[in-house]
Amino acid sequence: MSGQLPEFYFRVRENGALVFRVDTENRQRRIEMDQIAAINIRNGEIKPQGDRTLSEEELGVIHNWMEERTELLAQRDIDDIHRAVDYLNLTTQWVQAKASDEQLEAVTDDLLLAMHDLRSVLVRKKADRLLKDRS
Known part of the structure; x- marks a missing residue:
């Protein structure tokens, strides 16, 4: 100390x-x-x-x-x-x-949904920034 x-x-x-x-x-x-x-x-x-x-x-x-x-x-x-x-x-x-087929089966849907959600938010936020920059 x-x-x-x-x-x-x-x-x-x-x-x-x-x-x-x-x-x-x-x-x-x-x-x-x-x-x-x-x-x-x-x-x-x-x-x-x-x-x-x-x-x-x-x-x-x-x-x-x-x-x-x-x-x-x-x-x-x-x-x-x-x-x-x-x-x-x-x-x-x-x-x-x-990854084995069994491992992929266990995680694919969760990963796809999470990535889709993330992509949707990122695209929306990017579009908002581009529109704001134009104004």
């Missing part, structure tokens, strides 16, 4: 995080974490814990974390999509070179 702990700790949860103030300046020199807020990334809501009023410093740290977290999640989404393209290519190679 490094010698200097951060002043704030964010416990990530599905829609955001719980925010804690980290305290090591106590009599026992133990790490204490005092929850100061719960935040929701999706709607930008910051709920102070109990009857606490958040300071400008605390709000600034929370807003900064929310911005950084939103950027990180967006990067992960794109990375997941690139990974999905790789999986599609690997799946194509598997179908071409390795």
